[in-house]
Amino acid sequence: MNALLSKYPEQVEKILAKYPADQKRAAVMPLLYLAQTDENYVKQQSVYEIAEILDISPTDVVSIIGFYTLFHAEPGGKYRIQVCTDLPCALRGADQFLEELCASVGVGVGETTPDGLVTIERVMCLAACHRAPMFQLQGDGDIAYHENMTVEKTLALIEALRRHVKTGEAAHD
Amino acid sequence: MTEQTTFLLRHRAVPNIDQLQVYRENGGFEAFRKVVTSMQPADVLAEVKSSGLRGRGGAGFPTGIKWGFLPNNIWPHYVVANADESEPGTFKDREIMESNPFQFLEGLMIASYAVGANLSYAYLRGEFWQIAHGLDEDIAALEAAGLLGDRLFGTDYSLRLRTHLGAGAYICGEETALLESLEGKLGQPRLRPPFPAVYGLFGKPTVINNVETLANLPPIIEKGAGWYKSLGTEKSPGIKIFSLSGCINKPGNYELPLGTTFRELIFEHGGGVPEGRTVKAFMSAGASSTIVTADDAALDTPMDYESTQNVLNAPLGSASVIILDDSVDMAWLVDKTVHFFRHESCGKCTPCREGTYWMSHLTHRILHGKARPEDIELLDTVAAQMQGKCLCALGEFSTMAVRSGIEKFRADFEANVRRAPHG
Numbered sequence: 326m327n328a329l330l331s332k333y334p335e336q337v338e339k340i341l342a343k344y345p346a347d348q349k350r351a352a353v354m355p356l357l358y359l360a361q362t363d364e365n366y367v368k369q370q371s372v373y374e375i376a377e378i379l380d381i382s383p384t385d386v387v388s389i390i391g392f393y394t395l396f397h398a399e400p401g402g403k404y405r406i407q408v409c410t411d412l413p414c415a416l417r418g419a420d421q422f423l424e425e426l427c428a429s430v431g432v433g434v435g436e437t438t439p440d441g442l443v444t445i446e447r448v449m450c451l452a453a454c455h456r457a458p459m460f461q462l463q464g465d466g467d468i469a470y471h472e473n474m475t476v477e478k479t480l481a482l483i484e485a486l487r488r489h490v491k492t493g494e495a496a497h498d
Numbered sequence: 499m500t501e502q503t504t505f506l507l508r509h510r511a512v513p514n515i516d517q518l519q520v521y522r523e524n525g526g527f528e529a530f531r532k533v534v535t536s537m538q539p540a541d542v543l544a545e546v547k548s549s550g551l552r553g554r555g556g557a558g559f560p561t562g563i564k565w566g567f568l569p570n571n572i573w574p575h576y577v578v579a580n581a582d583e584s585e586p587g588t589f590k591d592r593e594i595m596e597s598n599p600f601q602f603l604e605g606l607m608i609a610s611y612a613v614g615a616n617l618s619y620a621y622l623r624g625e626f627w628q629i630a631h632g633l634d635e636d637i638a639a640l641e642a643a644g645l646l647g648d649r650l651f652g653t654d655y656s657l658r659l660r661t662h663l664g665a666g667a668y669i670c671g672e673e674t675a676l677l678e679s680l681e682g683k684l685g686q687p688r689l690r691p692p693f694p695a696v697y698g699l700f701g702k703p704t705v706i707n708n709v710e711t712l713a714n715l716p717p718i719i720e721k722g723a724g725w726y727k728s729l730g731t732e733k734s735p736g737i738k739i740f741s742l743s744g745c746i747n748k749p750g751n752y753e754l755p756l757g758t759t760f761r762e763l764i765f766e767h768g769g770g771v772p773e774g775r776t777v778k779a780f781m782s783a784g785a786s787s788t789i790v791t792a793d794d795a796a797l798d799t800p801m802d803y804e805s806t807q808n809v810l811n812a813p814l815g816s817a818s819v820i821i822l823d824d825s826v827d828m829a830w831l832v833d834k835t836v837h838f839f840r841h842e843s844c845g846k847c848t849p850c851r852e853g854t855y856w857m858s859h860l861t862h863r864i865l866h867g868k869a870r871p872e873d874i875e876l877l878d879t880v881a882a883q884m885q886g887k888c889l890c891a892l893g894e895f896s897t898m899a900v901r902s903g904i905e906k907f908r909a910d911f912e913a914n915v916r917r918a919p920h921g
Contacts, residue, residue: 350681379682389684449666449842450584454744
């Protein structure tokens with residue numbers, strides 16, 4: 326049984342319809358995003374399911390996960406806070422922001438909070454150079470930008486995410 | 499002071515232009531209607547060629563000429579909008595797509611008609627997740643309004659648009675890597691020839707145009723090539739969005755005629771550098787640029803494709819101007835840019851894969867006080883050996899800040915080396 330297909334039949338069909346019928350492989354990235362919706366990483370089982378849907382080898386699917394930074398083969402936080410520290414952001418204090426954020430949360434860069442809620446990561450340019458410090462929040466099948474951030478505002482966001490996971494309360498606008 | 503225009507960043511002049519109704523009330527899709535109902539594809543191509551519009555993604559190649567490369571005996575043709583905007587310092591396409599999305603889509607539709615494409619794609623970097631979902635809704639609205647679909651305006655022309663999200667890879671801004679990625683493969687550049695104009699998406703003739711390039715098309719069709727050429731300079735006609743970032747009081751996007759000077763952008767529009775600081779240098783084309791010493795001659799250089807290249811020996815590229823004040827250590831800067839390129843190298847060709855790796859080792863060593871004096875020369879040698887040998891421009895770009903930084907700001911590197919115990 327193909328769990329991805331049976332869970333998201335309409336989405337899979339919609340994704341496949343975006344590409345010519347003889348070019349199904351083009352759908353591998355959108356399908357990986359779909360597979361990542363629930364747990365923010367691609368489970369081994371999903372690899373086989375995507376390969377089956379697209380009639381390509383599981384190795385091909387794994388190579389795509391490995392090449393692109395927004396796909397994750399291993400579980401991390403339910404949410405990933407991805408801070409840009411490239412040159413323009415660094416000139417606006419992004420490195421210091423990341424350092425202070427990690428110290429406040431009590432994790433290192435690339436690490437996950439003990440409750441599995443957030444992973445804090447350093448990423449490359451996100452096209453928001455004029456509004457640093459900034460990060461993107463990846464989780465719940467979404468990627469959202471948070472710009473002109475402070476450590477204080479970020480800690481409040483993390484608390485809101487924690488409440489959201491516990492109670493279903495909306496975490497951010 | 500040159501006044502900022504709003505031909506591309508039209509949302510700054512017309513509120514709610516991101517809504518289809520408002521866009522149409524302000525003349526939206528009249529240019530598309532005009533080309534489909536009253537112009538032959540060849541006429542559209544001729545008009546765009548005559549406007550002198552050049553690619554806004556970085557290369558500055560004339561758009562009309564690029565379209566003209568597609569052969570007429572191989573079909574279907576595709577147009578792919580390059581919305582992978584990932585160059586450190588560039589954030590212009592994002593503002594267009596977020597706030598004036600229909601102008602971008604109309605431009606994509608005009609380009610599609612001009613080359614006879616019936617299915618076109620917008621390839622967005624994965625981080626533009628919410629923008630892509632907004633565009634999906636906009637495309638659905640256009641289908642519902644009869645502006646996309648079969649037999650448009652009662653003609654034989656049919657067109658559909660689709661978005662495709664990347665997933666975090668700078669290299670996918672390189673057009674052949676972008677095509678590979680859109681086909682569901684690793685985003686690695688193709689060996690050329692054959693060029694995408696002949697062997698592009700799914701092996702078919704393909705035009706790849708930057709978002710800003712496409713957003714220029716509706717006003718060009720509406721107001722004419724003559725109007726467009728009246729703006730900017732003779733060889734770099736028209737307007738350009740300059741992304742201003744770094745050590746600057748008012749970072750942001752500035753839409754100005756090509757040929758405006760760096761001085762005007764930095765001091766009049768951008769409000770200068772923070773108090774007590776002076777401009778030490780700038781980069782004209784993001785992290786891919788050479789570092790330019792900010793002397794009077796450099797500041798007075800017009801920002802157009804020829805002047806920037808000829809006077810500053812730096813590309814205008816996508817016009818992402820990063821300002822560096824006198825607090826910036828150029829060895830630190832070069833470590834930042836090299837780290838970026840090392841991370842983003844796709845690994846396909848050896849000079850880039852190995853070169854960026856070794857350069858980043860050396861810059862790290864220099865920055866952390868562990869370098870020998872000869873490491874500065876070694877770093878420059880590694881960069882020099884990469885030049886002209888990489889499969890695509892990424893490898894070449896990675897050497898720009900390194901070589902110009904060492905050439906113009908060697909003292910910054912030497913100061914770091916002196917901190918080393920054996921320096």
